[in-house]
Amino acid sequence: MAKIDFELPKLGPNLEIPVLQPDAMLGAGPFVAKPDHQEKLGFPGELVDDWQQVAIDKLGELVNKSRGLKVFLDSCVKCGACTDKCHYFIGTGDPKNMPVARQDLLRSVYRRYFTFAGKHFPKLVGARDLTEEVLDEWYNYFHQCSQCRRCSVFCPYGIDTAEISMAARDIMDAVGKGQKYCNEIIGKVHKIGNNLGLPEPALINTLEGLEEDIKDETGVDVRLPVDVQGAEVMLVTPSADFFAEPHVDGLIGYAKVFHQAGISWTLSSYASEAANFGMFIGNYENMRKVSLRIRQAALDLGVKRIVFGECGHAWRVAYSFLNTLAGPFDFLDQRYPVPQHICEFTNDLITRGALHLDPSANDDKVVTFHDSCNVARASRMGDQPGGQFEIPRAVIRASVNRFVDMADETIRDRTFCCGGGGGLLTDDLLELRAKGAMPRMQALKQVIDDHGVTHMAAICAICKSQFSKVLPMYGMQMDMIISVHQLVGDAIQLGTKE
């Protein structure tokens, strides 16, 4: 367990709105990107001399390129409805983590330079000059937002703080003050194809190892193919699936599903990453560049379908943006949605009776499900609104006998972020991550106490990594967190259908 030198919030019987603790999370923010990380993404290496002007120009550009940003900056009435909705505010009490206060960090500058009232009566409307202190404040607090969109669910105008954080990060990148964690990773994807920087031989090696493991355990030859020309399906999955627990058990689960369904599939070494951190830094060009790798890989391999593995923000980019960024996908089989989520894929097979699942294989578990923010509030599965809640649950219910949901106000579109989303899954933000996880931990604790829940399943690589880290801090078992497709993989009866 990681050493912690801060005080964790207590898990009470109810989720309390904290007392305001101004500046509780004041600080320098996460590590700043090195010139090398910046330049690979097309950003200046370090803070440019005329950064104020560059920042203001960039803000003007973004506001004119995005109706959402403009409307969100203009429309907030400071009603306060969002103030108690952010897990980082609930976990830290820092008022600047209230969504509207976070927006105001940018809005105050927007008003100063772009609105009549702010230009002429700055004090009256809370407009501020863009100073070095303001930039530092941006850097710190816009890296305390996981872009989870929980606030936007409750805002009467749908104001989405995630959009504002993304814009702020894009501005900071443009002036040369980017975040190391995200930018270094995006650089690796541009160069090698995945967040880990795992080159093709290492990938092939890892997958062969997994094939052997499955063979040892089940006696069945389940393949994990890479770069197979003309396969039916190309699977794009977060690279965490290739090496870390509990992710890798999910990958094994997908492989078993493909195996039993008898559908030919392949991974791609060129597009060996579903994650797209271009979204976290709010940069359209980088997000597009990462997405285009997937299009290229699908064309090169001549596949007919694209299926995405378990990853929350990746599914948002895939479902909501991929067609925009890298479409049109008219070269793929139009009888299936492009792209498809692995849960949609598996659920279709289950409904058609193409899989033999024995839920009693998971009788040692009582399972609950964590709705990942980006899946819950920024995407869909299936053809009905809300399919993103029902389909993963249907897959779980087909694979386990005992399933319990957490409290209503903490699941589905009101789900709480794991605390590590939005490009914050880095150890230099551990305190924030631990505190931000509190609302989810509290809801989980409740179902453990009331229903004997033993495992929490998730469909997001970031959630899984984050929970592995913070569960022990809250006195729970690290391996409680599992992949949905681990449950499927354990329930599947190989050799009975194929």
Add this chain to the structure above:
Amino acid sequence: MSPTSILFAIAFYLAATVLVAGLLYRVVDYARTPAPLKIPTTPAPTTRTGVVLRMSHEVLLFSSLFRANKWIWLFGFAFHVALAVVLARHLRYFTEPVWWPVALIQPIGIYAGLAMVGALAMLWLRRFVVPRVRYISAPSDHLWLLLLILIGASGLAMKFVTHTDVIAVKAFFLGLLYFDWQPLPTDPLLLLHLILVLALMIGFPFSKLLHAPGIFFSPTRNQVDDPRERRHLAPWAAELEKR
């Protein structure tokens, strides 16, 4: 015609121009600004009709606010409904003969006025007693509430304290509409009421009151959830593809 009447006549033309032109400018600007990506807050409707329904719920019932906070919803909703009734009631100063629905609501208009001021007072109270809301309030947030409360109070005072010559007031406004100027009564309460309304009209397009047109353009609420079925591409993003 007294100089006061002329001054007010000119001021109302000016304020109306600022209000209409300002709002028009905003609406056109919002409509012209592209939305590069599909960002509806899901679950979201998959059809246009569904979006109209979702938007109606938001605009007429404040459904998201209701889920968020029952107190803010109660006061906010009461204020807006009351305001709508009060505005409708004031149509009697602009129509001759008075439209029958306007005539019908005249009696409840008074209660609406009281409810409006009460709800505004509660919203303002929140800005002092709830620390979270106090923290996010700028001076202008207080001033808008004060302005609205004073407009409501001065209006009610003319009903309950000192009456004004409503026939003459009506003649004045009809005169403005038909470019046939008529004198305006000059009792202070009426003039105060009108000055505050002028301030509201002029401030509207430059302030957070833009939430009124804004909500209709909010992509998290007005977009159809169909990104897989329909390719969505902003003009500036299409340019990138030509490179």
